[in-house]
Amino acid sequence: MFDALIDFAWSVANTFPQSYVMGLATSGVAAGFFYLVFWKLLAEHLRHWRIQLDRRADSAQFKRELWHALFTGAVGAILSCVVTYLGTMGLTKIYFDLSTHHILVALATVPFVLLLDDFWFYWVHRMLHHPSIFKYVHAEHHRSLDVNPFTSMSFHWLEPLLLTLWIVPAATFVPIYGPALLVVQLSSPALWHARQYQGASGL
Ligand SMILES: [Zn+2]
Numbered sequence: 569m570f571d572a573l574i575d576f577a578w579s580v581a582n583t584f585p586q587s588y589v590m591g592l593a594t595s596g597v598a599a600g601f602f603y604l605v606f607w608k609l610l611a612e613h614l615r616h617w618r619i620q621l622d623r624r625a626d627s628a629q630f631k632r633e634l635w636h637a638l639f640t641g642a643v644g645a646i647l648s649c650v651v652t653y654l655g656t657m658g659l660t661k662i663y664f665d666l667s668t669h670h671i672l673v674a675l676a677t678v679p680f681v682l683l684l685d686d687f688w689f690y691w692v693h694r695m696l697h698h699p700s701i702f703k704y705v706h707a708e709h710h711r712s713l714d715v716n717p718f719t720s721m722s723f724h725w726l727e728p729l730l731l732t733l734w735i736v737p738a739a740t741f742v743p744i745y746g747p748a749l750l751v752v753q754l755s756s757p758a759l760w761h762a763r764q765y766q767g768a769s770g771l
Pocket residue numbers: 693697706710
């Protein structure tokens with residue numbers, strides 16, 4: 569038992585740096601790109617579309633959001649490493665050999681993962697807004713009143729864990745084509761979040 573725990577911790581520690589850097593880089597590039605386009609280049613054109621008319625994100629807000637992003641990225645990377653470890657132990661149904669399942673099963677990975685993620689996000693987000701628990705976790709995210717692409721990574725550290733925990737039961741019980749999961753994991757969250765936080769409506 570102790571050996572298994574050491575093995576688990578060693579595996580997570582080994583895979584963590586790459587996963588962390590990759591996650592931060594993809595989210596950072598996406599958020600930076602959308603910030604540059606919508607908050608700088610198109611700022612004047614979008615002036616009348618702004619959701620937040622009075623308040624403007626100041627440097628304190630950006631600093632807080634970037635600080636939180638470091639923890640959000642770390643939690644996501646740890647969870648990713650845990651799933652990778654479970655996979656190497658043969659405890660998940662994530663597969664990489666296309667010949668083991670029908671091609672339609674592999675293709676279905678993308679809509680399946682996107683729908684499950686969306687379904688999970690909706691209910692967890694609703695739960696986090698419950699008046700009895702809102703102030704403990706989700707209030708941190710809503711401190712950003714003038715939302716921008718960097719707000720998409722600004723959470724209490726527990727929130728990214730709650731929002732992405734679906735991957736553990738999904739990977740345990742459903743055949744998931746690994747490369748498709750990786751593509752969704754690297755592109756969709758970063759792009760989706762960055763797109764939702766332009767601070768302007770009608771986009
Ligand atoms: Zn909310």
